[in-house]
Amino acid sequence: xxxxxxxxxxxxxxxxxxxxxxxxxxxxxxxxxxxxxxxxxxxxxxxxxxxxxxxxxxxxxxxxxxxxxxxxxxxxxxxxxxxxxxxxxxxxxxxxxxxxxxxxxxxxxxxxxxxxxxxxxxxxxxxxxxxxxxxxxxxxxxxxxxxxxxxxxxxxxxxxxxxxxxxxxxxxxxxxxxxxxxxxxxxxxxxxxxxxxxxxxxxxxxxxxxxxxxxxxxxxxxxxxxxxxxxxxxxxxxxxxxxxxxxxxxxxxxxxxxxxxxxxxxxxxxxxxxxxxxxxxxxxxxxxxxxxxxxxxxxxxxxxxxxxxxxxxxxxxxxxxxxxxxxxxxxxxxxxxxxxxxxxxxxxxxxxxxxxxxxxxxxxxxxxxxxxxxxxxxxxxxxxxxxxxxxxxxxxxxxxxxxxxxxxxxxxxxxxxxxxxxxxxxxxxxxxxxxxxxxx
Amino acid sequence: xxxxxxxxxxxxxxxxxxxxxxxxxxxxxxxxxxxxxxxxxxxxxxxxxxxxxxxxxxxxxxxxxxxxxxxxxxxxxxxxxxxxxxxxxxxxxxxxxxxxxxxxxxxxxxxxxxxxxxxxxxxxxxxxxxxxxxxxxxxxxxxxxxxxxxx
Numbered sequence: 001x002x003x004x005x006x007x008x009x010x011x012x013x014x015x016x017x018x019x020x021x022x023x024x025x026x027x028x029x030x031x032x033x034x035x036x037x038x039x040x041x042x043x044x045x046x047x048x049x050x051x052x053x054x055x056x057x058x059x060x061x062x063x064x065x066x067x068x069x070x071x072x073x074x075x076x077x078x079x080x081x082x083x084x085x086x087x088x089x090x091x092x093x094x095x096x097x098x099x100x101x102x103x104x105x106x107x108x109x110x111x112x113x114x115x116x117x118x119x120x121x122x123x124x125x126x127x128x129x130x131x132x133x134x135x136x137x138x139x140x141x142x143x144x145x146x147x148x149x150x151x152x153x154x155x156x157x158x159x160x161x162x163x164x165x166x167x168x169x170x171x172x173x174x175x176x177x178x179x180x181x182x183x184x185x186x187x188x189x190x191x192x193x194x195x196x197x198x199x200x201x202x203x204x205x206x207x208x209x210x211x212x213x214x215x216x217x218x219x220x221x222x223x224x225x226x227x228x229x230x231x232x233x234x235x236x237x238x239x240x241x242x243x244x245x246x247x248x249x250x251x252x253x254x255x256x257x258x259x260x261x262x263x264x265x266x267x268x269x270x271x272x273x274x275x276x277x278x279x280x281x282x283x284x285x286x287x288x289x290x291x292x293x294x295x296x297x298x299x300x301x302x303x304x305x306x307x308x309x310x311x312x313x314x315x316x317x318x319x320x321x322x323x324x325x326x327x328x329x330x331x332x333x334x335x336x337x338x339x340x341x342x343x344x345x346x347x348x349x350x351x352x353x354x355x356x357x358x359x360x361x362x363x364x365x366x367x368x369x370x371x372x373x374x375x376x377x378x379x380x381x382x383x384x385x386x387x388x389x390x391x392x393x394x395x396x397x398x399x400x401x402x403x404x405x406x407x408x409x410x411x412x413x414x415x416x417x418x419x420x421x422x423x424x425x426x427x428x429x430x431x432x433x434x435x436x437x438x439x440x
Numbered sequence: 441x442x443x444x445x446x447x448x449x450x451x452x453x454x455x456x457x458x459x460x461x462x463x464x465x466x467x468x469x470x471x472x473x474x475x476x477x478x479x480x481x482x483x484x485x486x487x488x489x490x491x492x493x494x495x496x497x498x499x500x501x502x503x504x505x506x507x508x509x510x511x512x513x514x515x516x517x518x519x520x521x522x523x524x525x526x527x528x529x530x531x532x533x534x535x536x537x538x539x540x541x542x543x544x545x546x547x548x549x550x551x552x553x554x555x556x557x558x559x560x561x562x563x564x565x566x567x568x569x570x571x572x573x574x575x576x577x578x579x580x581x582x583x584x585x586x587x588x589x590x591x
Contacts (some may be wrong), residue, residue, distance in 0.1 A: 232538040233508045236560055240453035240537070245560040248461065269562075276560030285543075319573075 023423035025052075036374055037252045067281045070422055091190040094180065097144055099137065105129075111192060113164030123187065129160035129168045140175065140186065147177040161190065169194050183424045184423035235279050243272040281408035286341065288415050300328040300373065303338050304345060304362045311349045320352060328373065330440055332420050339417040342403055343409040344375040350403055351434065361427065370439055378433040413438075444501035444577070445471040449481040449517065450535075451509050451532070458562065459535075462569035470501065470577060477547050478512025481505070481521055485527055499530055502576040504554070507536040507543055515546055522551040531576055 027109035085092055091108035095101045104119045112119065112127050128136045136159060147153040155175045160168050174189045250257065257265070301324050305336040306366045308322040322345075345360065382390075382397045389395040391414040396407040413436075417424045420440045428434035446463075450456045454540050456474055463472065474503065475481035481503075483489035487496050503521070507514035521527045533554040534547045547555050556572060 082529075085527060229538070229540055232540050232543075233536070236537040236558075237452055238460065239560045240558060240562070240565065241452075243560055244454070244458040244461070244565065247562040273561050283540075 013139045024313035087421050090188075091192075093124060093127070093190065094121075095185065095186050095188065097126050097140075097177075097184055099140065108190070111163065111169075112161065113188065119149075119234055126312070127161055129162045132160050143175055144177060144184075153177045154331045159192070161192075171357070218311070224286060224290055228283055228290075231279060232283055236276060239272050239276050239279075243269050243276075246272070274404075275290075278406045278408070279410070281406040285412045285415065286407050288336060288339065288412050288419070291336060291419075292335075293419055294335065295331055296339050298330055298334045299410060300330060300337065300341065301326050301362075304328075304341050307338070307342050307345045308360075311346060311401075315349070318349075318353070318358070319356075320349060320358040320360060322360045323362070328364050329363075332440055333416075336416045336419065340438075341375075342411045343413045347405075347409060347436075348375055348379065350405070351398075352377050353379070353403070372437050372439055374435050374437045376433065376435040381428040381430050381432050381434045383430050384428060387426055387428070391424065445473050445498075446577075447475060447481065447484060447500040447503045448475050449475045449478070449503065449505045449509065449514065451476050451506065455506070455558070458565065458571065460561075462566045463573060465566050466573050467572040468569070468573040468577065470573075473500065476590045478514065478517045481509075481517050482512065485521065485530075486524070496526060499527065499581065502533055502572075504533050504535045504572075506545070507538065509536060515550055517548065518550040518552055519550040531580065531582055533572060533576065535572075 025039055064402075081278045085103075086104045088105055091111040092105040093101055093108055094102075094103035100124050101119050109116055109117065114122075121196055124138060124140075125133050139155060139157065141376065143153070145156040153176055157169055157173060158172050162168055170193050172191045172193055175193075176180050176187045177184060177277075179185070180187075188395050190304070195319060246268045250265050252260060258378075271323060308324065312320070312322075345362070350362040352360065355378060359376075359378045361374075363374055365372050380398065386397050389397065395411075396405060398405075410426075414424050417438045418438070422439040424436065424438040426434055426436045446468075446486075448456065448459060448462040450459065452501055460472060471485065474571075475484055479489065483491045483498075484494070485499070485503075505514045505517060509517070514536070518534070521530055521532060531553045532551070533556055534552045535556050535558060536543065539557045544555055546579050552578075554572075556568055559568065
């Protein structure tokens with residue numbers, strides 16, 4: 001495939017090789033003609049002839065070894081070229097301008113499922129998907145015309161191949177018009193992009209699914225919001241009527257009600273009010289769930305102080321010692337952290353209700369370099385066997401008569417802590433108080 | 441003072457009865473005019489529809505406005521009250537079931553004077569009514585309509 005080149009040095013050497021035998025022949029002729037007349041000339045001519053012969057044989061030998069060397073170099077070069085082509089991961093097809101395949105590599109055999117013997121001599125059109133065949137041949141014609149007109153000899157595009165088993169694959173092809181062994185040919189490099197296409201398709205599918213999920217999530221959030229709004233407005237109204245008219249009954253029909261009747265109405269009213277609290281707590285839980293984190297600097301000590309003051313104002317008869325560690329500053333959503341501290345401190349307040357001297361402590365410790373906040377009380381505590389139920393909505397570990405509550409508070413706290421990327425857990429012992437730990 | 445009325449915008453008859461009862465319990469004797477939706481409320485205030493020809497100088501002392509109302513909702517009623525020079529200084533107390541942040545913020549943004557949540561517990565409701573009556577009917581001084589027009 002590689003033609004020997006004609007450099008000036010090569011030309012000179014060839015001329016010399018042709019000249020040396022001629023010089024030797026001339027010496028012999030001179031000897032035959034002039035030898036009898038001069039012994040001196042004889043000797044000179046003989047020496048010249050010998051020299052010529054030697055030079056001639058040297059030249060012949062040299063020429064042969066030169067040819068062998070250049071043949072060897074050519075063979076090596078061809079082998080290198082062949083190895084290079086064979087090692088390409090892309091299929092390579094070298095074809096005549098009319099599309100007849102002349103050379104292929106191993107990757108082409110693998111891609112199209114034919115042996116080299118089948119491929120060489122066949123037409124490139126046979127390797128193209130039927131519906132792409134006309135376009136492909138037209139593109140080849142255009143490329144050839146363009147190259148002959150001195151334009152860009154390279155054409156790159158996507159196409160579809162047809163392999164022996166009928167499989168069609170998306171590929172990118174790169175075609176170059178070049179001169180091989182002084183014949184214009186087209187070298188085509190074919191790269192299978194099936195996997196790339198599959199990956200793209202997968203990404204697109206994932207994207208679509210993500211968009212769909214996002215839309216669903218937005219819709220669910222919207223519904224939750226509408227639901228909360230409706231609950232907030234509509235569910236409390238009938239409760240107010242039940243409570244209000246029960247009270248009206250107690251007042252307006254007092255003379256027709258005995259103690260049992262009044263007790264029944266008292267139950268109706270307290271159940272109604274409890275339902276009102278449940279609705280409020282559920283709305284808080286829902287609000288916490290859909291709230292977006294508004295992260296800023298939060299002084300947890302100050303928040304806890306405010307909450308403790310409110311608890312004291314609401315229940316001034318209680319004697320509770322609340323100690324709050326100073327300067328517990330962190331990053332978080334101040335509004336949500338207040339809700340969390342309200343719930344934790346109100347719980348501590350509630351469950352120390354039967355203690356003569358109640359202690360509540362809010363502080364921060366460190367475990368393995370991580371800040372751990374805690375709210376500790378010396379109240380009723382709970383059995384750790386039920387600790388798993390602590391943070392579930394509507395889960396209660398205590399008698400509602402002794403410690404009233406809706407069972408939504410700790411679920412709300414957990415949701416807030418989780419929203420901050422933190423964890424919450426508790427340690428307690430029945431009758432000896434409880435400690436709630438959380439990280440942020 | 442007792443001649444001035446209260447405009448209660450409330451679609452729920454139970455709440456209407458309970459509100460009347462709560463005011464009555466607190467010896468608030470002002471006439472309570474009830475509008476059952478936003479349209480009725482605006483008709484009353486601007487003398488349109490069923491209230492065509494009403495003397496518009498006779499404005500209520502305070503409007504108690506529910507938010508969730510048929511036809512025209514409470515926020516829109518509030519917006520139109522504030523948009524009209526005849527009523528833009530009229531005291532409006534939003535009296536509703538909800539304590540949703542969006543309701544609170546919107547109500548204040550639209551210019552309500554107070555936001556009171558109707559409690560479930562009727563005893564608390566009576567207390568709310570007492571404080572409302574005390575403040576808006578006795579303590580608070582409202583500008584007159586002519587001041588509203590020229591001021």
